[in-house]
Amino acid sequence: MIHREYGRTGKRVSAISFGGMRFPNVADEEAMAGLVLRAFEKGVNYFDTAPGYNQDKSEIIVGRAVLEMKRRGGAFFVSTKSGEEEGGKVRAELERSLRRLNVEAIDFYHCWCVMSMEDWALRKSKGAVAEIRKARDEGLIRHAVISTHLDGEDIGRVLEEGHFEGVTLGYSAINFPYRGAGIEAARRLGLGVAVMNPLGGGLIPKHARLGFIRRPEDPSAAVSALRFVLSTPGVTTALVGCSTPEQIDEAVSAADPFRPLGEADMADVRRGVEAQFDKLCTLCCYCDVCPEGIPIYQMMNAFNHLLLEGDDKNLKGQLKWHWGIEDVSGALAKCTRCGRCQAECTQHIPIVERIEEIVRRYQSP
Ligand code: SF4
Numbered sequence: 504m505i506h507r508e509y510g511r512t513g514k515r516v517s518a519i520s521f522g523g524m525r526f527p528n529v530a531d532e533e534a535m536a537g538l539v540l541r542a543f544e545k546g547v548n549y550f551d552t553a554p555g556y557n558q559d560k561s562e563i564i565v566g567r568a569v570l571e572m573k574r575r576g577g578a579f580f581v582s583t584k585s586g587e588e589e590g591g592k593v594r595a596e597l598e599r600s601l602r603r604l605n606v607e608a609i610d611f612y613h614c615w616c617v618m619s620m621e622d623w624a625l626r627k628s629k630g631a632v633a634e635i636r637k638a639r640d641e642g643l644i645r646h647a648v649i650s651t652h653l654d655g656e657d658i659g660r661v662l663e664e665g666h667f668e669g670v671t672l673g674y675s676a677i678n679f680p681y682r683g684a685g686i687e688a689a690r691r692l693g694l695g696v697a698v699m700n701p702l703g704g705g706l707i708p709k710h711a712r713l714g715f716i717r718r719p720e721d722p723s724a725a726v727s728a729l730r731f732v733l734s735t736p737g738v739t740t741a742l743v744g745c746s747t748p749e750q751i752d753e754a755v756s757a758a759d760p761f762r763p764l765g766e767a768d769m770a771d772v773r774r775g776v777e778a779q780f781d782k783l784c785t786l787c788c789y790c791d792v793c794p795e796g797i798p799i800y801q802m803m804n805a806f807n808h809l810l811l812e813g814d815d816k817n818l819k820g821q822l823k824w825h826w827g828i829e830d831v832s833g834a835l836a837k838c839t840r841c842g843r844c845q846a847e848c849t850q851h852i853p854i855v856e857r858i859e860e861i862v863r864r865y866q867s868p
Pocket residue numbers: 792793794795796797799837838839840841842843844845855
């Protein structure tokens with residue numbers, strides 16, 4: 504496993520890091536902590552979690568693994584987050600995370616999930632940013648960082664304000680156009696970059712039509728997609744959410760040994776995506792804010808299948824059989840086109856336009 508400097512923090516983090524959001528069975532804490540430890544044994548040293556992940560159990564599971572990693576010795580870094588706007592609430596969340604994670608300080612603490620420049624303004628005006636910096640000065644946080652779903656240009660604007668030592672952002676072989684400028688800004692400023700959703704929210708390993716990402720020397724499109732992310736200048740580490748030991752082994756193999764993708768391969772992947780796909784839903788669920796109760800992320804995820812497979816059989820099949828939505832037209836008839844879901848979308852998907860398209864598809868026989 505290769506390790507890379509995380510910005511100017513002096514910390515060397517593994518190129519593949521562990522994302523603690525996909526534990527498959529939170530009732531079995533010991534087995535789930537075993538997944539964390541398997542990654543540790545493979546050279547992974549950056550472990551990312553958050554309050555709320557996995558029915559609020561992820562920090563507890565990672566904290567259990569932390570006790571064992573401490574016992575075994577060796578460097579490791581813990582990353583967690585607060586999405587609160589008010590300073591007092593950030594402090595309460597931080598103190599709870601410290602207890603759950605069994606550490607005296609959080610190595611990388613995120614101002615979590617900044618969705619828009621208005622949201623960013625609130626994090627400052629209501630005290631979240633000041634509280635994170637204060638906690639760092641007190642030694643409860645080692646490095647203050649941010650995670651965001653802003654587009655690349657806005658990420659650059661936020662980072663230039665100088666509050667943070669690094670950024671966590673979504674980036675992959677299938678959404679590279681939207682965040683590239685943010686990675687470039689971080690690189691220019693000497694900041695670390697952790698990439699979330701490097702496998703496109705699980706789409707890349709699943710869909711045969713994304714198989715063009717796979718390079719001939721790799722065992723799977725997933726490995727090539729991780730190499731794509733890790734070969735992007737400025738990226739420090741790719742956070743992979745693994746649910747099985749096999750997924751951990753596959754992810755680690757992308758960086759052990761690490762063979763960067765050459766420019767010709769990078770360009771080939773980009774051309775393939777640009778030629779074939781529009782913006783894809785990564786199923787992050789941030790658009791789940793509909794006042795009419797419309798199951799919008801299910802709709803948008805099913806729309807991926809229309810984009811990927813090219814006909815509406817798959818769209819309708821996914822909605823009916825995967826998501827169990829029988830009356831799609833009835834559900835969408837309630838949509839007022841208010842745009843709230845679209846404003847929250849981390850991938851800047853034109854949701855309202857896609858709603859219109861789904862309605863049309865269901866009107867025609
Ligand atoms: S645009 Fe439609 S689906 Fe989206 S939040 Fe508004 S009513 Fe709900």
